Amino acid sequence: MAAPIDFYFDFTSPYGYLATTRIDALAAKHGREVRWRPMLLGVALKATGQPPLPQIPLKGDYSRRDFERSARYHGIPYRTPTAFPVAMQAPTRAFYWLHDRDAEDAKALAKRLLQAYFVEDVNISNPSDTLAIAGGLGHDAQALQAALEDPAHKERVKQEAEAAVKRGVFGSPFVFVDDEPFWGLDRFDQIDRWLATGGF
Numbered sequence: 001m002a003a004p005i006d007f008y009f010d011f012t013s014p015y016g017y018l019a020t021t022r023i024d025a026l027a028a029k030h031g032r033e034v035r036w037r038p039m040l041l042g043v044a045l046k047a048t049g050q051p052p053l054p055q056i057p058l059k060g061d062y063s064r065r066d067f068e069r070s071a072r073y074h075g076i077p078y079r080t081p082t083a084f085p086v087a088m089q090a091p092t093r094a095f096y097w098l099h100d101r102d103a104e105d106a107k108a109l110a111k112r113l114l115q116a117y118f119v120e121d122v123n124i125s126n127p128s129d130t131l132a133i134a135g136g137l138g139h140d141a142q143a144l145q146a147a148l149e150d151p152a153h154k155e156r157v158k159q160e161a162e163a164a165v166k167r168g169v170f171g172s173p174f175v176f177v178d179d180e181p182f183w184g185l186d187r188f189d190q191i192d193r194w195l196a197t198g199g200f
Helices: 012-021 023-029 041-048 059-074 087-098 104-120 127-136 141-149 149-168 185-197
Strands: 007-009 034-038 173-177 181-185
Touching: 007 012, 007 023, 012 059, 012 104, 012 185, 023 034, 023 185, 034 087, 034 149, 041 149, 087 127, 087 141, 087 149, 104 127, 127 181, 141 149, 149 185, 173 185, 181 185
Parallel strands: 007 034
Antiparallel strands: 007 173, 173 181
């Protein structure tokens, strides 16, 4: 069986959010599974020496317009959050805490968190908001709160980000089909053809 596709994203990335709504169906079309691997994009940006895209002169203004236009193009609900961009330690730690128990539950939590952030304008970088959303899905909020404060889970998220950068990840979304890297939602058509043809 073909190896799973590795899908990297940051919870504060609009393009990452849009990609989460498409990646599983794209992979399933070609008989592939997807490993969701949220990361802290700030670690990658530090490695590249760049600020977050919305903070770059000229590019920032363009990107805000493009986030909304891309969402409309793909028919995906979207609104730019009031708190944006922000560091997403809480949802990332929550994902990996749950992922170690059930990968599909972790994916469902990630989707709900992203909907809350990019559609409902809930600031999921606040641990209390992440906990409330996880609790609403039936997860043990008390156990999750302890996990969010656990140094081991903090270290896990740090290691995930560092491993992603070491692999070459510098943006969100970032996809590996086997060892072939693809950066950005606008590369999904290339991914589709790559999976269909075995490469080009």
